[in-house]
Amino acid sequence: MRTFNMSKKLDYVCYDVRGPVLEEAERMRSQGIDILRLNIGNPAPFGFDAPGEIIHEMTENLHNAEGYSDSKGILSAREAIVNYCEYKKIPHVGVDDVYTGNGVSELIVMAMQGLLDNGDEILVPAPDYPLWTAAVTLAGGKAVHYICDEQSEWYPDIQDISKKITPKTKGIVIINPNNPTGAVYSVEILEQIVELARQHGLIIFSDEIYDRLMMDGFQHTSIASLAPDLFVVTLNGLSKSHKIAGFRCGWMCLSGDKSQARGYIAGLNILSSMRLCSNVQSQYVIKAALSDIHTCDDTLLPGGRIYEQRDYIVKALNNIPGLQAVKPKAAFYVFPRIDTKRFHITDDEKFILDFLHEKHILMVHGRGFNWLMPDHFRIVYLPKIEELKIACDRLGDFLDGYRQA
Numbered sequence: 001m002r003t004f005n006m007s008k009k010l011d012y013v014c015y016d017v018r019g020p021v022l023e024e025a026e027r028m029r030s031q032g033i034d035i036l037r038l039n040i041g042n043p044a045p046f047g048f049d050a051p052g053e054i055i056h057e058m059t060e061n062l063h064n065a066e067g068y069s070d071s072k073g074i075l076s077a078r079e080a081i082v083n084y085c086e087y088k089k090i091p092h093v094g095v096d097d098v099y100t101g102n103g104v105s106e107l108i109v110m111a112m113q114g115l116l117d118n119g120d121e122i123l124v125p126a127p128d129y130p131l132w133t134a135a136v137t138l139a140g141g142k143a144v145h146y147i148c149d150e151q152s153e154w155y156p157d158i159q160d161i162s163k164k165i166t167p168k169t170k171g172i173v174i175i176n177p178n179n180p181t182g183a184v185y186s187v188e189i190l191e192q193i194v195e196l197a198r199q200h201g202l203i204i205f206s207d208e209i210y211d212r213l214m215m216d217g218f219q220h221t222s223i224a225s226l227a228p229d230l231f232v233v234t235l236n237g238l239s240k241s242h243k244i245a246g247f248r249c250g251w252m253c254l255s256g257d258k259s260q261a262r263g264y265i266a267g268l269n270i271l272s273s274m275r276l277c278s279n280v281q282s283q284y285v286i287k288a289a290l291s292d293i294h295t296c297d298d299t300l301l302p303g304g305r306i307y308e309q310r311d312y313i314v315k316a317l318n319n320i321p322g323l324q325a326v327k328p329k330a331a332f333y334v335f336p337r338i339d340t341k342r343f344h345i346t347d348d349e350k351f352i353l354d355f356l357h358e359k360h361i362l363m364v365h366g367r368g369f370n371w372l373m374p375d376h377f378r379i380v381y382l383p384k385i386e387e388l389k390i391a392c393d394r395l396g397d398f399l400d401g402y403r404q405a
C-alpha cells in the first residue's frame with residue numbers, strides 16, 4: 001500500500017507550545033480529567049473580553065468584508081498602521097510598506113520564506129517564541145541562537161550575538177517585549193543591536209506583539225526608531241493587546257532604507273499575493289483598535305488583573321524551594337529557573353509531563369523555546385489568582401518529593 005510521510009522540509013521543524021505534551025493533556029481531558037492550562041497565551045478563555053468597539057466594528061462591517069481586499073490589506077487599516085508607526089517613531093513607512101496578516105504568525109512565516117536560501121543564517125534569541133526558529137528552518141535557513149541573559153534582566157548578550165555572526169547571517173530577530181521571559185529591552189541594548197546590524201549589513205526583524213502590555217511605567221521603544229538608515233521589519237498585531245487572538249489580526253511594516261531590499265520586497269509581494277489577502281473582517285477593526293493608543297489597559301495597572309496575577313505568581317514561584325523567577329515587565333509569561341541538581345532533572349519535557357500526570361497542570365518546558373538547558377519552564381499567568389494559587393501549591397507539593405529517575 002502506498003503510504004504518505006511528512007515532508008522532509010518538516011524534519012527539523014518544531015513547535016512545542018502545541019507539541020506532544022499538549023497532545024497528552026488532550027488525551028487526559030478526553031478521559032474526563034480536568035486540566036489547568038498554563039500553556040498558551042490566549043486571553044479569551046481566561047475571561048478577558050475584547051473591547052466593545054472592536055466587536056462593534058467587526059459586526060458592523062461584515063457585509064463590507066465579503067470580498068477579497070488588496071493583498072496587503074484595506075487602505076483604512078494600513079493608514080491606521082502608518083499612523084501607529086509615526087507614533088512609535090518608526091521612520092519612512094507608507095501604506096505600501098504595510099502588510100496585514102492572519103495573525104503575526106502568518107507574516108513570520110512569510111518574512112522568512114521570502115528571504116532565505118538554503119543554509120542562510122538568522123540570529124534568533126534563546127529562549128525564543130518558537131515559531132521564529134520553526135519558520136527559519138521551514139524556509140531552509142539555519143536558526144543560530146543567541147543567548148538572552150537571565151542575570152541581566154534577560155537582555156540579549158551582545159558579545160554572544162557578535163560571536164555568532166558569519167558571512168551567511170542575513171538577519172537578526174528580536175522579540176521585544178519578550179515571550180517567554182517578559183523582558184523589555186532598554187534603548188542602550190537596542191542601540192548595540194542596531195550597531196551590530198549596521199556593521200554587518202543585517203536585516204532586523206522586531207516582533208513587538210506585546211508592546212501595549214507594559215507594566216510598572218516602562219516605556220517601549222521600537223528598534224526601528226533607532227535605525228532610520230537600516231532596513232527593519234516590525235511585526236505587531238491585536239491578538240494580545242485587544243484580546244482577539246481568534247480573529248487572526250496582525251501586520252508587518254517595512255521601515256528605514258528600503259533601497260537595499262528591493263529584491264526581498266518583491267518576494268514579499270509575491271508571497272502576499274499568493275495568499276490573496278488576510279481576513280478582511282479583522283482588518284476592519286484595526287483602525288478602531290489603533291485609535292486608542294493613549295488609553296492604558298487597566299488590567300496592567302496596580303489593582304488590575306494581569307498586574308496582580310503577575311505579582312502573585314512571581315512571589316509564589318520564588319517561595320518554592322528550588323525555583324527562581326525574574327519578574328516580567330510586560331506580557332503574561334514567566335520563565336522560572338529550576339534547580340536541576342536538586343531535583344536530578346536532565347529532561348525538562350519529562351519533568352513537565354510528570355507534573356501534568358500527577359497534578360493535572362499543563363505548562364511548557366524551556367527547551368520548547370529553544371533554550372539549551374533543561375532548567376527552565378514557562379507559565380502563562382492569565383488565569384485568576386485562585387487558579388494560580390492552586391497551580392503553585394501543587395507545584396510546590398510535587399517538587400517536594402520529585403527526583404527524576
Ligand code: PLP
Pocket residue numbers: 041102103104105106129175178179207209237238239245248249250
Ligand atoms: N509573536 C509572539 C512573540 C507571540 O508570543 C505570538 C503568540 O503567542 C505570536 C507572535 C503570534 O501571534 P498571532 O496571534 O498574531 O499570530
